[in-house]
Amino acid sequence: MKSDISTIKSTDISMQRSVFWQPRPAWIAMGLAAILVLFPMTQNDYWIVQLTQLMVYGIFAMSLSLVWGYGGILCFGHAVYFGMGAYIYTLIVKGMIPGFSGILATSIAGLLTAVLCVSLFAVVVGYFLFYGRLKGPYLGIVTLAIAVIAERIAVDWYYIGGYNGLFSIPPFSVAGYEFITPIALFYFVLASSAIAYLLLTHIVQSPFGAILRAIRDNEARAESFGYNSAQHKIITFAIGAAVAALSGALFAIVTEFVSPTLIGFGLSTEVLIWVALGGKEVILASFLGALLVRTLETYLSELMAYYWILFLGVFFVAAVILFPKGIFGRWLSD
Amino acid sequence: MTIILKTERLTKKFGGLTAVDHVNMTLSKGELRCIIGPNGCGKSTLFNLITGTYKPTSGRIAFKSKDITGKPVHIIGRMGIGRKFQVPGIFNQLTVYDNIRVPFFRDQRRSLFLKPRKDSDIHQKITALLQKINLDDKACLPAIHLAHGEKQWLEIGMVLARRPQLMLLDEPTAGMTAAETRKTAQLIRNISREEKMTILVIEHDIGFVREIASRITVLYKGAVFKEGSYETIQSDEAVRKIYLGKSR
Numbered sequence: 199m200k201s202d203i204s205t206i207k208s209t210d211i212s213m214q215r216s217v218f219w220q221p222r223p224a225w226i227a228m229g230l231a232a233i234l235v236l237f238p239m240t241q242n243d244y245w246i247v248q249l250t251q252l253m254v255y256g257i258f259a260m261s262l263s264l265v266w267g268y269g270g271i272l273c274f275g276h277a278v279y280f281g282m283g284a285y286i287y288t289l290i291v292k293g294m295i296p297g298f299s300g301i302l303a304t305s306i307a308g309l310l311t312a313v314l315c316v317s318l319f320a321v322v323v324g325y326f327l328f329y330g331r332l333k334g335p336y337l338g339i340v341t342l343a344i345a346v347i348a349e350r351i352a353v354d355w356y357y358i359g360g361y362n363g364l365f366s367i368p369p370f371s372v373a374g375y376e377f378i379t380p381i382a383l384f385y386f387v388l389a390s391s392a393i394a395y396l397l398l399t400h401i402v403q404s405p406f407g408a409i410l411r412a413i414r415d416n417e418a419r420a421e422s423f424g425y426n427s428a429q430h431k432i433i434t435f436a437i438g439a440a441v442a443a444l445s446g447a448l449f450a451i452v453t454e455f456v457s458p459t460l461i462g463f464g465l466s467t468e469v470l471i472w473v474a475l476g477g478k479e480v481i482l483a484s485f486l487g488a489l490l491v492r493t494l495e496t497y498l499s500e501l502m503a504y505y506w507i508l509f510l511g512v513f514f515v516a517a518v519i520l521f522p523k524g525i526f527g528r529w530l531s532d
Numbered sequence: 533m534t535i536i537l538k539t540e541r542l543t544k545k546f547g548g549l550t551a552v553d554h555v556n557m558t559l560s561k562g563e564l565r566c567i568i569g570p571n572g573c574g575k576s577t578l579f580n581l582i583t584g585t586y587k588p589t590s591g592r593i594a595f596k597s598k599d600i601t602g603k604p605v606h607i608i609g610r611m612g613i614g615r616k617f618q619v620p621g622i623f624n625q626l627t628v629y630d631n632i633r634v635p636f637f638r639d640q641r642r643s644l645f646l647k648p649r650k651d652s653d654i655h656q657k658i659t660a661l662l663q664k665i666n667l668d669d670k671a672c673l674p675a676i677h678l679a680h681g682e683k684q685w686l687e688i689g690m691v692l693a694r695r696p697q698l699m700l701l702d703e704p705t706a707g708m709t710a711a712e713t714r715k716t717a718q719l720i721r722n723i724s725r726e727e728k729m730t731i732l733v734i735e736h737d738i739g740f741v742r743e744i745a746s747r748i749t750v751l752y753k754g755a756v757f758k759e760g761s762y763e764t765i766q767s768d769e770a771v772r773k774i775y776l777g778k779s780r
C-alpha cells in the first residue's frame with residue numbers, strides 16, 4: 199500500500215524526525231556555512247590562515263564524532279589515522295615512495311592514496327579489535343598503545359624525517375592551478391569541511407546510522423535482530439579513519455609540514471576533548487568543539503603564559519559536568 | 533505436530549556450578565509454553581544457550597531440525613529466534629518509533645546507506661505494531677523516558693517486528709503492577725493466537741501463568757523437574773514445596 203505524505207498523521211511526525219529527520223541543525227549548518235564563506239572578505243590573511251587550520255581540526259573532530267558518538271567506540275588513538283594521512287600524502291607528493299612518480303605523485307593521487315590506505319589500515323585494526331570483542335577500557339588501552347607505537351615509529355624512522363618531521367611540502371595543485379594563497383587554501387579546506395560534514399550527516403541519518411546507534415545503546419539486542427555488530431563497527435571505523443586521513447592530508451597541505459606529534463597520543467586525547475566538549479553525538483557540534491577549544495587554547499596561552507593549561511583543565515571539567523551532551527550538542531540535536 | 537525446538541541433554545557449567553543440567557525439552561510449532569522455577573535455577577541461562585549468547589558445555593540444540601548448537605547470536609537471530617531480555621533490551625537513546633524500526637531494516641533491499649523510500653509499507657507495519665503494544669501515542673519519545681512496564685511492551689514489539697518463528701520472553705512482567713501484568717498476559721495470548729507464533733515464556737508471577745493457561749515446564753537446580761498443565765503443576769505437592777510455597 200502506498201501512502202502519500204499528506205495523508206499520514208500523528209505518528210508520522212516521528213517518522214520525519216527519526217530516520218527521515220530534517221534536523222533544525224541543517225539551518226544552523228547553512229548559517230555557519232554562509233558566515234564561513236564570507237569570512238575572508240572581512241578579515242586579513244592572519245585570521246584566514248588561523249581559521250583554515252581550525253577547520254582542518256574540525257574535520258578531524260567530525261570523524262571522531264562518528265566513531266565515538268554514534269559508534270560508541272572510545273578510541274584513544276584516533277590521531278594515528280590523522281598522522282598517517284598526513285605522512286602518506288607528504289611522502290607521495292615529495293616523490294619519496296619508490297614507484298610513485300608521474301601521475302601517481304600528483305596532489306590528487308596523494309590525497310586519494312592517503313585516504314584509501316588509512317581506511318584499509320583501519321579495517322585491519324578494526325577486524326582484530328571488534329572480532330576480538332574488545333570493549334570499553336580494553337579497547338581504549340589497545341588503541342592508546344597503537345598511538346604510542348605509531349609515534350615511536352615516526353620519531354625513530356629516519357627516512358620519514360624522524361623527530362624533525364618533513365618540510366617543504368609542495369603546494370596542492372590541480373591541473374596546473376596551485377593552492378598557495380591563504381584565500382585559496384581557505385576555500386579548499388572549507389569545501390572539504392562541507393563535503394565531510396554532508397557525508398557524515400548522511401551516514402548518521404541513514405538506516406546504517408540508526409543501526410549503529412542501536413548497537414551503541416544495546417549491542418546484544420541489535421545482534422539478536424541479526425545485525426553483525428563487529429562488521430558495522432569495522433565499517434564505521436574505516437569511514438572515520440578515511441575522514442581523519444583527509445584532515446591529516448589537509449593539515450600537511452595547509453602547514454607544509456608534518457611531524458611525529460601529529461600521529462601520537464597527545465593529539466589523540468586532544469581530539470577526544472574537543473569532541474566531548476562540543477558534543478560527540480552531533481557531527482556539527484564536534485566541529486564547533488574543535489574550533490572553540492583550539493581558539494581558547496590560542497587566546498589563553500597568549501594571555502597567561504603557562505597557566506592556561508590549568509585553566510583549560512578547569513573549563514573542561516566544568517563543561518563536562520554542566521553539559522554532559524556537549525556545549526553545542528544540546529541545542530544542535532533535536 | 534511438527535517440532536520447532538528440541539534440546540538434548542543440554543548442559544552449561546560455570547566453573548563448579550551446573551546452571552543448566554541435562555535439559556531435554558521439546559516445543560511444538562505454535563505452542564505457548566511457560567518455564568517457571570525459583571530464582572537462580574537456570575532459566576535465563578537456558579535462554580542464553582538457545583540464542584547462542586553462551587556456548588553449551590555439552591548437549592545439542594536443534595531449531596527447525598537444524599543443529600544450532602554454538603552458532604553466533606546474529607545467525608541464530610536471522611534463523612528466526614527472537615528474544616526479549618530480562619532487563620529491558622531496548623535502544624534507550626532512540627525514539628520508540630525507531631526502536632521498532634531498527635529490526636525492519638533487515639528487510640530493506642537497498643543499500644543501508646540510502647534512506648528508505650517514503651512510500652514503503654514499513655510505516656504501516658510499525659504503526660500497527662505500536663497500536664498492538666499500546667505505545668502509538670508515544671512514538672516520538674526517546675525510549676529511555678518510558679515507564680518500566682512500557683519498556684517491556686516496547687521490547688515485545690521489537691521482537692515481534694522480526695516476525696520470529698520462535699519468541700523467547702524472559703520475565704516480561706517483572707516490575708509490573710497487577711493491571712499491567714494482566715494486560716501483558718492478554719497481549720502474549722493474542723500474539724500466540726493471531727500470529728500463530730511459538731512462544732516460550734519465563735515467568736515468576738503465578739497469576740500471570742494462570743492467566744496464560746498454557747503448558748508449564750518447572751525447572752529446579754538447572755534440571756527439568758516437572759512438566760504439565762497449570763492444574764497438574766499447581767496441585768503437585770513436590771512443585772508446591774520447591775516453588776509455589778515460597779513464591780512472592
Ligand SMILES: Nc1ncnc2c1ncn2[C@@H]1O[C@H](COP(=O)(O)OP(=O)(O)O)[C@@H](O)[C@H]1O
Nearest residue numbers: 546549551569570571572573574575576577578
Ligand atoms: N555468566 C555467568 N557466570 C557465572 N555464573 C552465572 C552466569 N550466569 C548465570 N550464572 C549462575 O547460574 C545460575 C542460574 O542463573 P540464571 O539462569 O540467571 O537463573 P534464573 O534466570 O533462573 O533466575 C545462577 O546461580 C547464576 O549465578
Ligand SMILES: [Mg+2]
Nearest residue numbers: 575576577618
Ligand atoms: Mg533470570
